[in-house]
Amino acid sequence: MDATIQDYASSLALNQSQDDLFLFNSNFNLVRANGIRQRLTIPVLANTFHKEVQAVFKKEKAQGKSNPILVGAIPFDMNQAAQLVVPEWFEIVKPLDRTLSSFVDKDFVHHVCEHSFAPSHVDFLDMIEQVLSIFERGPLKKVVLSKILKLTLDRNVDVPRLLANIMAQNPSAYHFSVPLENSILIGASPELLIRKQGNKIFSNPLAGSAKRFGNADADRQAAKSLFNSAKDHYEHRLVVDAILASLLPVVECLNVREEPSLISTPTMWHLSTDIEATLPTVNPPSVFDLIKQIHPTPAMCGTPTLQAQRHIEALEPHQRGFFSGLVGWCDAEGNGEWAIAIRCAEVSENKVTLFAGAGVVPDSNPESEWLETSAKMRTMLNAFGIKEDVI
Numbered sequence: 001m002d003a004t005i006q007d008y009a010s011s012l013a014l015n016q017s018q019d020d021l022f023l024f025n026s027n028f029n030l031v032r033a034n035g036i037r038q039r040l041t042i043p044v045l046a047n048t049f050h051k052e053v054q055a056v057f058k059k060e061k062a063q064g065k066s067n068p069i070l071v072g073a074i075p076f077d078m079n080q081a082a083q084l085v086v087p088e089w090f091e092i093v094k095p096l097d098r099t100l101s102s103f104v105d106k107d108f109v110h111h112v113c114e115h116s117f118a119p120s121h122v123d124f125l126d127m128i129e130q131v132l133s134i135f136e137r138g139p140l141k142k143v144v145l146s147k148i149l150k151l152t153l154d155r156n157v158d159v160p161r162l163l164a165n166i167m168a169q170n171p172s173a174y175h176f177s178v179p180l181e182n183s184i185l186i187g188a189s190p191e192l193l194i195r196k197q198g199n200k201i202f203s204n205p206l207a208g209s210a211k212r213f214g215n216a217d218a219d220r221q222a223a224k225s226l227f228n229s230a231k232d233h234y235e236h237r238l239v240v241d242a243i244l245a246s247l248l249p250v251v252e253c254l255n256v257r258e259e260p261s262l263i264s265t266p267t268m269w270h271l272s273t274d275i276e277a278t279l280p281t282v283n284p285p286s287v288f289d290l291i292k293q294i295h296p297t298p299a300m301c302g303t304p305t306l307q308a309q310r311h312i313e314a315l316e317p318h319q320r321g322f323f324s325g326l327v328g329w330c331d332a333e334g335n336g337e338w339a340i341a342i343r344c345a346e347v348s349e350n351k352v353t354l355f356a357g358a359g360v361v362p363d364s365n366p367e368s369e370w371l372e373t374s375a376k377m378r379t380m381l382n383a384f385g386i387k388e389d390v391i
């Protein structure tokens with residue numbers, strides 16, 4: 001193995017205990033933390049959440065910490081317990097150099113001993129057909145349906161090395177590694193729910209996707225078809241409209257383009273919209289207040305939100321837990337950054353669970369949605385160095 005990747009992987013762990021290293025790396029900040037001073041595990045939607053966040057920060061300040069932070073993960077369903085901690089140790093520094101592709105660890109390879117999807121291919125298609133028939137009967141416009149892939153690998157995963165590989169392969173992503181109770185949630189998300197810095201906020205919803213190709217012509221063609229697809233623009237618009245509707249009552253000034261742009265990850269093309277807004281200077285909402293307004297967007301859930309969420313609960317055979325939830329951090333001033341937990345895996349020794357979803361709208365084709373979710377899993381399969389054809 002290249003010596004540099006080893007150095008790089010161990011520098012990420014910073015000689016801290018690797019089991020509980022929290023990392024979040026964006027274009028703006030690299031946040032690393034470990035240890036637990038205080039834990040906050042109530043649901044974000046609990047009535048007491050705001051009070052408890054304030055109490056946590058007050059206690060830190062009383063102990064001489066001038067700007068403490070909370071880090072962790074928030075589940076897709078905010079009625080479920082969040083996993084937030086005030087760490088013993090943390091640092092917020094400039095993001096790592098994003099030109100890391102030379103660090104790609106070609107010797108990092110895992111073999112798959114067992115794998116299974118939930119739902120199975122047949123059941124996934126059936127789940128989509130059910131939603132398509134619901135569209136014909138009522139006001140439902142979009143539902144994001146997902147599958148998980150459970151893998152048993154030939155050996156336990158070296159998490160710092162996996163993290164280094166994730167970062168090297170996906171230099172522009174939001175990288176994260178979040179210790180959960182019995183596993184680690186780790187990935188390279190392309191999607192930012194919200195960043196708040198002072199009275200400026202920024203969100204970057206994605207929706208509308210196409211698989212990328214190794215062949216340059218085929219890849220360009222895939223991008224072009226996506227950009228010209230009315231179905232994908234519709235899917236995308238529902239997300240942008242929902243975010244704007246949530247933000248409009250709380251912001252002073254909003255800046256958003258009429259039309260989405262195309263962005264790419266190493267495995268996917270997406271339609272993308274940058275949303276910037278300015279908050280009032282008096283009593284601005286905190287990043288958690290904004291999360292409560294916006295999450296889950298129709299990029300992860302659907303339109304209308306509550307109905308879509310009920311259909312997801314009824315149709316998906318798996319619990320999403322933190323998948324399609326949020327990962328990130330916030331400080332006592334109400335600033336923070338929260339990416340959406342997609343293109344990620346839950347890892348525990350040699351057991352790995354991958355997740356991928358796709359927005360279903362009336363023009364969706366069930367098999368295309370299956371293929372899209374499989375293509376989204378490529379990000380993590382590549383990061384593990386899995387060569388077997390499991391998707």
Ligand SMILES: C=C(O[C@@H]1C=C(C(=O)O)C=C[C@H]1O)C(=O)O
Pocket residue numbers: 144191205206207208209270299300324342343355356357358359360376
């Ligand atoms: C749900 C996922 O991706 C989301 C769904 C997308 C879509 O339906 O086109 C695109 C990007 C993400 O907002 C995922 O990657 O698992």
